[in-house]
Amino acid sequence: MSETTSRVLQLLGLLQSRRVWTGRELAERLGVTGRSVRRDIERLRELGYPVHASPGLGGGYQLGAGAALPPLLLDGDEAVAVAVCLGLAAGGSVAGIGDSALRALSKLDQVMPSRLRSQVSAVHEATVTLHAQAESTVDPDALMTLARACRDREHIGLRYTALNGAVTRRRLEPYQLVTTGRRWYLLAYDRDRADWRSLRLDRMADIGAQGTTFVARETPDAATYVSRAISSSPYRYVARVRYRCPQDVVAAHFSPSAATVEADGPESCLVSTGGDDPDRMVLWLASVGCEFEVLEPPEVAAAATRMARLLSAATAGGR
Template identity: 70%
Template sequence: MSETTGRVLQLLGLLQSRRVWSGEELARRLGVTTRSVRRDVDRLRDLGYPVHASTGHGGGYQLGAGAALPPLLLDPDEAVAMAVCLRVAAGGSVAGIGESALRALSKLDQVMPARLRSQVSAVHESTVTLGAATDTPVDPDVLMTLARASRDHEHVTADYVDVRGTATRRRLEPYQLVTTGRRWYLLCFDRDREDWRSLRLDRMTEVRAQGSTFIPRDAPDAATYVRHAISTAPYRYTARIRYAAPESIVAQCFPASAVQVVADGPDACIVTTGGDDPAAMVPWLAMPGCDFHVLEPPELIEAVRMVAERISRAGSAC
């Protein structure tokens, strides 16, 4: 592959990864002059890729949707089949597949003509999946809208029903999507509450990108924030337990979305999790099969004593 060909392919990848790039940004990423960028853009146009250019504030190069798919990629039937499969995969339970499928679908949707999008929607709406991987399915269009808005820093509005059943209208700055395998979450900044939020996508409806953009804030780590929000924040009790086993061993015994595991030396770790019923938590916390010591709360410490005494009495009666 020649240097020019490789650079043109790299340019195409950059244009697919974000909505708008300035000529100066592309030149820096590619290590060339803005004049070379213009020549490479012309090469992409000659190959059939619809690259638009605009001037002024917020202007730059943008990969648009054309009247036909670019050559050497997919014909219309293949594009529809691929998009339908990716929509199904985006809601699947295989580790990593949902996120990868969503990224691929976002790239494909960006250059897909409107008539093909309608075909994809028609097939998807007339299809029922037996034995879905999750009992909280998410509309692929909601996934697509939030993925694009997160990438392009675009304001979003949505109706949301929280865990208490309260319905509200939200004005959001979306930052990143997080999947646990069973559910999808959005890390976002709530403009009305002026604070960060972790929202479940299956509780969101009427999701709309507003067209206006925002300047990104210093965001918390998405995975850490969502893990804390779903493992401890919704519950009455927050528990900390020290296990006499390495972090790598204990972490395999719990769903990653339900606990936070931190090493406490080479042969021990501390688990933080949440629950509403201390007695019901005890058998679950005993799953690693090693010695453990409850650090807090007092209610869980008392529940461990009660369960231990009950089990001891049951053993004595045998």
């Protein structure tokens, strides 16, 4: 491979890894002059890659969308990651993605080096998927629109149906997509409510990018925020419980969508979870098998007292 060809491929990889690059940044990365960068940009355009150039502050070179999909450059780690995700996608929660994922995987597998193919095989052989029907599916176009908006920090608007059936228009700053395997959620800043929100994608409609961008705010951890929202907000009672055993032991018993688990020293942890029936909540919390204390609310604490009496009576009656 000639030095020029190698440099053009390296340039393509840079353009695919970030939205906008200045000519100076590209020249420094490639170790060439600005003139060489401009020549290589023209070579990419001749090959069918739509490279756009914008002047002024905030401008630079940007790889755009063309009429046809040109070849993509993937390094070894990226190729393995894509192949693993495609292999798992057929059982996922994105509507209609299964057949497309299999076609894409077959194309990738055809050109993948044997050393990378063996890594992909090792992951799949070590993985078992429970093919339970997803509770809800997400339109792939909506997913891609939101993913691009998160990446580009672009305002979005949509229509949202709440749990109680109320329909509202939302103007959002999208930050992160989160999936539990059963559902997709978006962490976003609601411009009208001036607060963070966790929104289910299957409750969204009329999703559209607004064409304007925003400056990123200090963002809460997406996984923690969504986990806390979906494990507590839909329920009548939200219990806070202290377990007298390590965080990893307790976390193994709860899914992220059912409870949030936080360390409270090396030998104890705090759990927050929601439910509609205090008695059932206590039985579920007790199933961990560790000593625990209900901190709140009073209804769940009272249910724990009732359950303790019933279990104590059952033991006494068996003597």
